[in-house]
Amino acid sequence: MSKDRYDLPCNIAQTLNIIGDRWTLLIIHEMMIGRTTFNEIKKSLTGLSSKLLSDRLKYLEEAGLIVSALYSEHPPRYRYKLTESGEALETVFNSLIYWGRHHLPKCYKKLIHASCGHEVDISYHCPHCQTNVDDLKVIEA
């Protein structure tokens, strides 16, 4: 159920309450790149135990980030899929990849513009002004 590890009035803290547990983001990431079954996920995340994966999948389904669909009755077998809000974590992954690319001693992945192959930067676009903004501000909602 809900953990509320951080009891702070902040998007960041509240978001981390959902996805900030150990392994959680990596599990979601595996699903984002196409792994859908329990063992597919488990195999690609060496060090992750069955128990923790089982716990996390249950929690993520409660939190609405994933859905499980039965694809075999006997024995029961589930396929896990991201919901819209789970898919929306892509920007979080991209920001982590971007930071890693520029600040880790060793880098494994990078973000490129598919049609030209060059690396891209993260920017902020104002749909009202139809421009990229150089004066981003974070305000209380």
Place this chain on the structure above:
Amino acid sequence: MSKDRYDLPCNIAQTLNIIGDRWTLLIIHEMMIGRTTFNEIKKSLTGLSSKLLSDRLKYLEEAGLIVSALYSEHPPRYRYKLTESGEALETVFNSLIYWGRHHLPKCYKKLIHASCGHEVDISYHCPHCQTNVDDLKVIEA
């Protein structure tokens, strides 16, 4: 020193090895919005213990995300500041704020274009083509 909780060849996992511990991102965030001393940070993060803050600050300094500067000799008092790589986590915070804004039941912060006040979206800009890309790709580096 290094923990290597996740032993996976992935930017995301390696980045989370540095900033994925409990409280770590929130501590960095407090520094980003201007809190610089031990007690300033501690006070604004209710629930965080002295010990953990002390541990995290030491670790983050080792990892090169922050630096501490003595501002009083007797007694020794330090002011903590983000380094360039610490500051670069801003995109990570923004992506978390953005996700929270759109997917949390309650939202506290949002990203706006300072000069017009409208909310912005996260996008990816290709400096080579000088356009925002709609065909982002993640590739092995």
Place this chain on the structure above:
DNA sequence: AATACTTAGTTGTTTTATCACACTCAATCC
């Protein structure tokens, strides 16, 4: 037909991480 293997977990124990609380030490506030 018996044995082994795979999937998708559950249960139980050990180890590690985190929390809560007390304490230090020097300086300053009342």
Place this chain on the structure above:
DNA sequence: GGATTGAGTGTGATAAAACAACTAAGTATT
């Protein structure tokens, strides 16, 4: 001179995670 503040350290308790073994149903192998 006692209380409070700033910046921590130390210790024991508790929660979380890692590790290991086990289940149950079906599939493949010998």
